[in-house]
Amino acid sequence: MGILIHFLIPLLLANFCSGSTNIRCSVPSSWLSGNPTIQRSTSSSGHVPYVSGINFYNTYLWTKWPKGKVTYKLDATLTAADIIEVRKAFNEYHTKTCIQFLPWEQGDVDFVNIERNDSVCGVAHVCKIGGYQFAQFGGNCRTMSTMVHELGHSLCLGHEHQREDRDEHLTYSSCHQTPSKDTHNWVTKGIYDYRSIMHYWCDANNACLGGRPTQSNVNNCGGAVTTGLSVMDVDGINSLYNCQGCTRHRWRPAQSLTQADRENLYNFGYYSQNGAPLYPCRAASRGEVSAGTFDDATKSCKISHGQDLVTITDNVEVLTIPGSLNWFCYKYELVSRAAASPRTAIPAGSSNWDKWVGYIAYASKSGTGGVTERSIGKVWTWTHSSFGYSADMPAASGNFFPSEYQVLSCHLDSQCMSMFG
Incomplete structure (x- = not known):
């Protein structure tokens, strides 16, 4: 080579x-x-x-x-x-x-x-x-x-x-x-x-x-x-060959998001406490490539590492989904942990010291005074058969590790396909 x-x-x-x-x-x-x-x-x-x-x-x-x-x-x-x-x-x-x-x-x-x-x-x-x-x-x-x-x-x-x-x-x-x-x-x-x-x-x-x-x-x-x-090999190949269907999502550099990229950002109803839409990002930290919450104002990615909230500003990538969420019947959506499968979930990164793969998780946290804080983080799986572990979620009020969360997934919508005979 x-x-x-x-x-x-x-x-x-x-x-x-x-x-x-x-x-x-x-x-x-x-x-x-x-x-x-x-x-x-x-x-x-x-x-x-x-x-x-x-x-x-x-x-x-x-x-x-x-x-x-x-x-x-x-x-x-x-x-x-x-x-x-x-x-x-x-x-x-x-x-x-x-x-x-x-x-x-x-x-x-x-x-x-x-x-x-x-x-x-x-x-x-x-x-x-x-x-x-x-x-x-x-x-x-x-x-x-x-x-x-x-x-x-x-x-x-x-x-x-x-x-x-x-x-x-x-x-x-x-x-x-x-x-x-x-x-x-x-x-x-x-x-x-x-x-x-x-x-x-x-x-x-x-x-x-x-x-x-x-x-x-x-x-x-x-x-x-x-x-x-x-x-990231998979993501690079799918981008190089302009793959479609459930392989059409693209990770774009945060520092150079185009207007077309921004039109392909989706927040799935997740907003920050000040009303800004939340989008998934990924970045490298401590030997891992992890999913987190994108801060558009600073072009940074907030990631949970145990109790530590890590803010990454170098080589941050943001998830875009060209062609809308249901393009030719290939549908991106949030799926509950119980129903989600690594076979259809969207991987974001991996840990370098073993064979764990990280997927994009969405969850909410109730704070003092009834204030709800929403977050995008990661959930790891090794067996590739189910999501059996708590998610790792970054939060300004303290990282949290919910056992109930949603996972970004994509599948071929059979009901949509039936409309085309």
Whole structure:
């Protein structure tokens, strides 16, 4: 992947991949430059198919896959166990994004060939380059996690630890060689995502690959804390490919909200004590990306951390829902805790030290004199089966932890669909 490890001998590459979730191999940084010719000329499988007289070197440009539909072939080098891992990787995208991996059919020109190559941990062409391209994994890296990472490259994702702003989040001090910074990236970068599947490990033993995190409470990155797409990986892909339905919500930077963004803000009847509408936001604090209450006047996000009320002003993102709340029968609404499911709830962030995911919670608190304070916060779940825990709600009068709350969710409205026959 973006480090120049691909110039090392195959044996060394295989040794680097000794951990099943330690995704760190050999997509060259030059492949992230946007030049498909570079990808073809340095490809170890360098054949380009000839179809109907088309010269793929000149005809196609580096681009996204139209409508998020990626045609693939399963190579004969794959074992039955490999194919199971590949299909798990496909499912990770199918269940969380609008991306579709579709089997190659006669006449298809552009496709990703899924291959085994034991001289690498993983390597893939970046974006759709036209004609044949590959996504490979090998050795002990033949896992769902590695293939999710490589298919992320196929979809135009770069490496999180190669972001231009990565030095604000990682240190490579004492490293004689560090990954380059990627100045060309399709996904707009907001909050830094230590948990991204596109991030190399960043613990002490791998500090010169994924770096050492400078954020408190962050001990590991990437595959060390997630086996699939992170919450922000999903949001980035859905934005990049303009996914619709229940994946059409977008997190927008608070400092640069446009008029169109403001028209897509919804408060679901929640107002502050002074009558201002309340909107959900998210920000990073203490190793977590948490949902909270947006303060439009200061462009800040108020988050509950136990008894502490934390106000974040840096890299705050606000939730927008383009196309109204019930767009083509895909309906966003607040659902009671008892009826809510993580399968339809809207995730906002995650904790980096384990596998907990945070969702957007709404609740009210009765104060002195009968005054009601409303708030937007988070509720964590680990099992992904139900909301069994109290919510974490920020409040000026003291954070509170209600067992009764509502969760922002989205589902396909069957009654609406019936109107269309």
